[in-house]
Amino acid sequence: MTALQQRIGPHPDGAHLPAHHEQCLGCGVDNPHGHHLSVHREGDLVVATHVFDDRHVGAPGIAHGGAVATVLDDLYGFLLYLVGEPAVTRQLVVEYLAPVLIGTTYRLEARVDRREGRKLFVNAKVTALDGRTAATSTAVFVTVDAEHFTQARPSSAI
Numbered sequence: 001m002t003a004l005q006q007r008i009g010p011h012p013d014g015a016h017l018p019a020h021h022e023q024c025l026g027c028g029v030d031n032p033h034g035h036h037l038s039v040h041r042e043g044d045l046v047v048a049t050h051v052f053d054d055r056h057v058g059a060p061g062i063a064h065g066g067a068v069a070t071v072l073d074d075l076y077g078f079l080l081y082l083v084g085e086p087a088v089t090r091q092l093v094v095e096y097l098a099p100v101l102i103g104t105t106y107r108l109e110a111r112v113d114r115r116e117g118r119k120l121f122v123n124a125k126v127t128a129l130d131g132r133t134a135a136t137s138t139a140v141f142v143t144v145d146a147e148h149f150t151q152a153r154p155s156s157a158i
């Protein structure tokens, strides 16, 4: 069984979901520049509690918009464990409703809205603990076969 197949699951409700791989910018524990996202399943949602730190600053004290997009993109990547098929981002849209503050705890959640053939229409939001939504997002992922991930270099990482 490949590492990719092992990650497909199934993953029961409440389960912690495994990182895409150790070096993943979003969730890999061995990436020193990464966000070290820790994600679990809540029903049809994938959820993370996340704090952006000084490595991800844009304007002083505020998370860089690209860092927020990175984390959302990676969070969507955990929905694939629920879908049970690999897919990649074709389109990513982020609405920045309020500054995402460095050193502040946010709840991130994502879900699959609908599927049309190979296309997965997904959405997400970033919410402060006081309930205010700082960002919302939609994305289109397209399912791919395992060979998609071996184009860049031979690897069994994912």
Ligand SMILES: CCCCCCCCCCCCCC(=O)SCCNC(=O)CCNC(=O)[C@H](O)C(C)(C)COP(=O)(O)OP(=O)(O)OC[C@H]1O[C@@H](n2cnc3c(N)ncnc32)[C@H](O)[C@@H]1OP(=O)(O)O
Pocket: 004, 007, 008, 020, 073, 074, 077, 080, 081, 083, 084, 085, 086, 087, 088, 089, 090, 091, 117, 118, 119, 140, 142, 144, 158
């Ligand atoms: C389960 C376990 C998973 C394990 C985890 C895995 C690792 C995950 C890591 C996660 C890390 C985080 C995530 C990352 O960072 S993923 C990394 C960033 N993303 C990429 O590198 C993807 C690069 N792009 C590609 O490789 C190709 O373009 C793909 C493979 C995506 C599609 O090229 P392909 O030639 O195969 O397909 P197609 O061009 O015919 O298009 C297919 C369909 O899509 C429709 N379409 C196109 N655009 C749009 C749009 N904007 N709105 C709505 N629909 C759109 C299009 O009309 C067509 O529809 P239809 O005609 O079929 O009806």
